[in-house]
Amino acid sequence: LAVASPAPAQDSTPPRIESRNGKHALIVDGAPYLMLGAQAHNSSNYPAMLPTVWPVMRRIHANTLEIPVAWEQIEPKEGQFDFSWLDVLLREARQNDVRLVLLWFATWKNTGASYTPMWVKTDSKRFPHMVKADGTPHYVLSPHSRTNLEADKKAFVRLMQYLKDNDPQNTVIMVQPENELGSYGLMRDHAPEPRKLFEGQVPADLVKKLGKRPGTWRQVFGEGLDEQAFTTWHMARYVDEIAAAGKKVKPLPMYVNASLGDPFDAKSAANSATGGPQWNVIDIWKAAAPSVDATAPDIYNRDQKAVIAYLDHYARPDNALLVPEIGNAADYARFFWPTLGRGGIGFAPFGMDASGYSNYPLGAKVLDEETLEAFASKYRLFAPIARQWARIASTSPTWGAAKGADAADQSGVLGRWRVTAQFELWEFGERDAPYLKADPHPTKGKPVGGMVAAQTGPNEIVIAGSDVRVRFGLDKPAAGESGSVLRVEEGSFAPDGRWQMRRVLNGDQTDYGINFTGTPMLLRVTLGTNRN
Ligand code: N0T
Numbered sequence: 001l002a003v004a005s006p007a008p009a010q011d012s013t014p015p016r017i018e019s020r021n022g023k024h025a026l027i028v029d030g031a032p033y034l035m036l037g038a039q040a041h042n043s044s045n046y047p048a049m050l051p052t053v054w055p056v057m058r059r060i061h062a063n064t065l066e067i068p069v070a071w072e073q074i075e076p077k078e079g080q081f082d083f084s085w086l087d088v089l090l091r092e093a094r095q096n097d098v099r100l101v102l103l104w105f106a107t108w109k110n111t112g113a114s115y116t117p118m119w120v121k122t123d124s125k126r127f128p129h130m131v132k133a134d135g136t137p138h139y140v141l142s143p144h145s146r147t148n149l150e151a152d153k154k155a156f157v158r159l160m161q162y163l164k165d166n167d168p169q170n171t172v173i174m175v176q177p178e179n180e181l182g183s184y185g186l187m188r189d190h191a192p193e194p195r196k197l198f199e200g201q202v203p204a205d206l207v208k209k210l211g212k213r214p215g216t217w218r219q220v221f222g223e224g225l226d227e228q229a230f231t232t233w234h235m236a237r238y239v240d241e242i243a244a245a246g247k248k249v250k251p252l253p254m255y256v257n258a259s260l261g262d263p264f265d266a267k268s269a270a271n272s273a274t275g276g277p278q279w280n281v282i283d284i285w286k287a288a289a290p291s292v293d294a295t296a297p298d299i300y301n302r303d304q305k306a307v308i309a310y311l312d313h314y315a316r317p318d319n320a321l322l323v324p325e326i327g328n329a330a331d332y333a334r335f336f337w338p339t340l341g342r343g344g345i346g347f348a349p350f351g352m353d354a355s356g357y358s359n360y361p362l363g364a365k366v367l368d369e370e371t372l373e374a375f376a377s378k379y380r381l382f383a384p385i386a387r388q389w390a391r392i393a394s395t396s397p398t399w400g401a402a403k404g405a406d407a408a409d410q411s412g413v414l415g416r417w418r419v420t421a422q423f424e425l426w427e428f429g430e431r432d433a434p435y436l437k438a439d440p441h442p443t444k445g446k447p448v449g450g451m452v453a454a455q456t457g458p459n460e461i462v463i464a465g466s467d468v469r470v471r472f473g474l475d476k477p478a479a480g481e482s483g484s485v486l487r488v489e490e491g492s493f494a495p496d497g498r499w500q501m502r503r504v505l506n507g508d509q510t511d512y513g514i515n516f517t518g519t520p521m522l523l524r525v526t527l528g529t530n531r532n
Helices: 047-060 084-095 146-166 192-199 204-210 217-221 226-249 279-288 304-314 330-341 369-393
Strands: 016-020 023-028 031-033 035-039 064-070 099-109 129-131 137-141 172-179 255-259 294-299 322-326 346-349 398-402 410-414 417-422 450-457 460-466 468-474 481-493 499-505 514-516 521-531
Touching: 023 172, 023 369, 031 369, 035 047, 035 099, 035 322, 035 369, 047 064, 047 084, 047 369, 064 084, 064 172, 064 346, 084 099, 084 146, 099 137, 099 146, 146 172, 146 226, 172 226, 172 255, 192 226, 204 279, 217 226, 226 279, 255 322, 279 294, 279 304, 294 304, 304 330, 304 398, 322 330, 330 346, 330 369, 330 398, 330 450, 330 460, 369 450, 369 460, 369 481, 369 521, 398 410, 410 450, 417 450, 417 460, 450 468, 460 468, 460 514, 468 481, 468 521, 499 521, 514 521
Parallel strands: 035 064, 035 346, 064 099, 099 172, 255 294, 294 322, 322 346
Antiparallel strands: 016 023, 023 031, 129 137, 398 450, 410 417, 417 468, 450 460, 460 521, 468 514, 481 499, 481 521
16 A cells, blocks of 8 residues: 555645654655755856756756855845846746755855955955854854854845746755855954853843753863854854744755764764754754754765764754755765665765766766666666655655665664665675675675665555665564565656556566565565464
8 A cells, every 4th residue: 555645636735854753755746856966066056057957957867956056146246136137947847847956155165255245255344254163253253243244144135036036947956045054264253242242141042942941051061062062152142143034035945964973972063163063963053043943964974874874863853954065976875875764855966967066986987878767776766656656655664775885784664564675785695605706796895776665554664775785574473473575566656656566576587585686666565374
């Protein structure tokens, strides 16, 4: 009994993120939407560059493009706005049948002021920077300046007004205010006023929401985390005011992205882009920025354990998981699976255009066919079922995995079923047969492989994956009870939501475990129990 529900009639209410029972859906045109995204390079935000963007979007079957709108570009002279970039971008996006996420590069872009207009950049008297302990200026614009905030907000509101006036069909589905905001190399502003604020009490609102006892920043958060908490609160309040003003004009979903620190060590993470939506201060962002729908991880760490930790940090009942940036090298592509497995509403490799640029070592050295195909193979499978998948994931239990460095088995529990993902194994699942010396599995030592599973009925699980073997069993079998796979169908979901079988997988394809090759498939598995 699959999740049948007819395709919705076109609905022009603005997109939104809906959360229910700890699960989330990005609603676009009135129905759940899975963002199969890609982000262009930073400087591809000019009409002349779009011809390098669309072919890559098509090649990888992306349904959403994330692309910058720079403050310097829309307000080159104070108070004079120019939306010609958006005129072209929206027109071409519609022609290419791609939705947009706009990245508002303004006060903070990777923390710096490089995307502010010249009249901001050259007037640090009027637009003050953070101040170091020795009284010299830091490169980051201060979050404590009303002038900085008002100037950014004014331009952002004009941008949202442009969307309200020119995008009734909601080609733009989400907006990201700022980019990897925060401050590197200085944890708080030492100008006189913020210094006083830091010595004072933590705002009552915040202590209350965190369930802490009142006190100074040091008393409430402790050494090593106090300055981060302080700057986070003030930057989050700053962004919240901008987001709220924009939403008043057009209420699109808004999220902020994080330059991530060590996923296992909060004090070390506190030093990376201090003030941004780092994994250890999501609670502060929630309290400070109610107009920001989600905090989101930018993933540039290739270690599977770290990636899983990041995904777990951001997938919360009060925070929809969205991966707005992940390196575009082929080894990152397998993290699509655990992102979906945690109910992710979107995923986007970064640097996906044919401008020829490479941000190696963060992403791929070259965007060659093999690299593109690592993402395309997954998006190709999900593009036709993006809405059906988003609906399932917003209501059903899900689980996902990606191969780790040790290639060890990983398993998850869905209802009474235990799903196990195995890697680097040939058809029969042998780990140490003599032939393996000469003929190890071709994926051995390669960073590929993963799967996602969604429980669509008590004994029905839909799975997808590549370079993985999947086994099912009862999580807690009663004495004498065992679980088995009764039927495996390969297929897809029709636009009306109904399951469409292409074939039954049986015999060699399922007898010893379900084997996925490098070409992803979608399977519907029916399970049953036996008793002796
Ligand atoms: C990301 C991207 C873009 C020495 C990097 C990651 C994007 C931004 N920043 O290509 O700049 O706009 O969100 C920062 C990771 C820093 C690592 C430095 C290693």
